[in-house]
Amino acid sequence: MRQSGCPTLxxxxxxxxxxxxxIIGVSGGRAHGLAEAYRHVRRGRLVAVSTRQRDNLDAFGxxxxxxxxxxxxxxxxxxxxxxxxxxxxxxxxxLEIFEAAEKAGVPAVLAEKPLAIxxxxxxxxxxxxxxxxxxxAINHQLHFHPRRQYLQNLVQDGAIGDIRFIEVxxxxxxxxxxxxxxxxxxxxxxxxxxxxxxxxxSGASGLTETPKHHYAPDQCAASINYDNGLTxxxxxxxxxxxxxxxxxxxxxxxxxxxGTKGFIHWTMHGWETNIDQVYESGEHIYGEExxxxxxAMTEAMIExxxxxxxxxxxxxxxxxxxxxxxxxxYQSAVNHDVVALPIDPQPDLLGRLRxxxx
Numbered sequence: 001m002r003q004s005g006c007p008t009l010x011x012x013x014x015x016x017x018x019x020x021x022x023i024i025g026v027s028g029g030r031a032h033g034l035a036e037a038y039r040h041v042r043r044g045r046l047v048a049v050s051t052r053q054r055d056n057l058d059a060f061g062x063x064x065x066x067x068x069x070x071x072x073x074x075x076x077x078x079x080x081x082x083x084x085x086x087x088x089x090x091x092x093x094x095l096e097i098f099e100a101a102e103k104a105g106v107p108a109v110l111a112e113k114p115l116a117i118x119x120x121x122x123x124x125x126x127x128x129x130x131x132x133x134x135x136x137a138i139n140h141q142l143h144f145h146p147r148r149q150y151l152q153n154l155v156q157d158g159a160i161g162d163i164r165f166i167e168v169x170x171x172x173x174x175x176x177x178x179x180x181x182x183x184x185x186x187x188x189x190x191x192x193x194x195x196x197x198x199x200x201x202s203g204a205s206g207l208t209e210t211p212k213h214h215y216a217p218d219q220c221a222a223s224i225n226y227d228n229g230l231t232x233x234x235x236x237x238x239x240x241x242x243x244x245x246x247x248x249x250x251x252x253x254x255x256x257x258x259g260t261k262g263f264i265h266w267t268m269h270g271w272e273t274n275i276d277q278v279y280e281s282g283e284h285i286y287g288e289e290x291x292x293x294x295x296a297m298t299e300a301m302i303e304x305x306x307x308x309x310x311x312x313x314x315x316x317x318x319x320x321x322x323x324x325x326x327x328x329x330y331q332s333a334v335n336h337d338v339v340a341l342p343i344d345p346q347p348d349l350l351g352r353l354r355x356x357x358x
Contacts, residue, residue, distance in 0.1 A: 019302050022048040022080060024073045024097060025088035026060035030112060030139075033294055034086045035064040040295035043302045048080045073097065077104040084301060086139075087111040092213040095125050101134050107305050108135040110298065114179045114326075115319045117215055119345030122323050129316050135304055136316040137297075140183040142253070143314060144296035145289040147271055148187070151264045155188045159275050160259030163189055166232040169240035171252035173206045174326055175216035178236045182322040183314070184255045185224075185232050188264075190313070192226040194321065194341045199223070199329040203237070204357035207350065215350055217357060222329045234329075243267040251286075 021044045023034055038046045048068035051057045061069045070076040077100065085106055087097055091114055101109050115138055116122040129136070142148055155163065166185050170177035186192070203218025219237025226232070235241075243252050244267075254267040262275035272281035303310045324342040327349060332339045334352050346352070 019044045019083035019305060020047045020080065021045060021084040021086065021298075022050065022076060022082040023086040023088060024050045024076075025112075026051045026056055027053075028088070031060065031088045032063075033141075033290065034088060034139075035060075035066075037291055037294035037298060040292060041298050041302075044084060044298060048076050048082065050076045074100060074104075077101070077106060081105075083107050083305060084298075085109045090211070090213045091115070091117045091121070095121065095128060098125070098128060098132070098134065098136060102128075102132055106134055108137075108301055110137050110139055110301050112139045113319075114138075114175055114214075115316070115323050117175060117213055117350070119327050119347070119349045122320070122327060122345065125316075126320050129320065135301075135312070136319075137301055137304075137312040137314040138179070138183075138316070138319040139294075139297070140180055140314050141290060141293040141297050142180060143183065143187050143293070144300070145293040147284050147289060148184075148266055148293070149296075151266050151271060151273070152187050154273070154275075155257055155259070155264060156190070159261070160257065160263060160273075161261030163192075163230055163257060163259050165258045166230065166255065167258075168232060168255040169235040169252070170254075171240050171242065171249040172236065173214075173216040173218055174220055174236050174329065175206065175214035177250070177253060178216065178220075178234070178326055179319070179322050180253055181234055181236060181255070182325055183318070184253075185234075186318060186322065187313070188255065188257045189226070189228075189230060192228050192230050194224050194325050194328075195227050196338050196340050197222055197224045197325055197328040197332055198338045199332040201329065201333040201353070202357065204354060206237075207354045207357065217330075217333070217353060220329055220333070222325075222332070224325060244269055 026049055049066050050070040050073040052071055057069045087109055168181045168184055170181045199222035201217035201220040206216045206218045219239045222234045224232045243254050256265040265272045268286045270283040300312050304312045327345045328339040328341050328343045330349050330353055334356055
């Protein structure tokens with residue numbers, strides 16, 4: 001993450017200006033969500049998009065009224081000189097685009113999760129981030145969902161007392177939703193630092209080669225300990241609880257936080273609290289929450305561009321910490337041992353997992 005002691009990027013004064021945003025990668029629902037959120041972003045404007053497939057590029061540009069379209073993002077950087085890049089590509093090219101943004105003097109990149117896939121990717125990105133001037137955050141928009149914000153504020157304001165235990169789960173595997181789950185632990189307990197993890201994994205179908213490069217075991221269970229005595233239980237995959245009757249795997253993200261005075265429980269579809277023996281609950285529409293969360297996350301990124309002190313809560317340092325836990329889960333499962341965090345992962349950790357789970 002860029003530090004104040006690094007050379008200053010040549011960027012505009014931000015007080016009364018709207019930042020220029022671009023998207024790299026327009027396939028899938030996430031790209032549409034990025035663009036739709038700009039209906040709610042006050043200080044940013046989507047000015048250009050880039051993807052390799054011309055048909056996809058034109059269809060997306062037509063739908064969202066974006067005239068500037070590029071099949072080469074390097075050309076887009078040169079001609080558009082964007083202030084904020086939304087990176088919606090497979091994780092295998094994250095570092096390549098980070099480096100290109102740094103070279104082009106782009107102030108900020110908001111990248112889709114996960115930050116990386118392999119231990120080797122993680123180490124390379126961690127090294128890059130040490131001296132990078134470009135400000136990078138990861139697109140965990142759930143952090144900014146209105147209901148999540150309300151519940152996070154309750155917990156951080158002490159409404160449930162001292163946090164004793166966090167239980168978090170997701171229906172998809174660690175590569176697809178695991179970092180969402182890990183980030184949510186930090187959202188509710190931001191001053192907790194993970195110190196070790198003990199885990200088990202199973203199922204190798206998620207480790208096969210796919211175009212999205214989202215490689216992970218099919219399911220996992222992990223116990224994570226933190227420096228302040230907090231313990232968290234993480235479950236991802238088929239062993240995670242289902243929160244509604246929908247058989248789709250992607251709709252079951254949830255987190256429960258237990259304290260000395262009560263608890264909160266958030267899911268993609270509803271919430272409940274029990275504080276000082278007063279129970280409340282309700283529902284929300286995920287799609288509506290998601291667009292507002294995406295917009296608020298983008299506004300926070302724009303604020304960080306304008307003010308070095310307004311560090312985005314989803315910044316790359318936090319993302320690296322979460323991904324270190326994920327790699328620790330893999331290494332714990334392979335070695336059948338507790339793994340200290342943060343981790344310098346063993347070489348070819350995914351390859352070793354594939355061999356162990358055959």
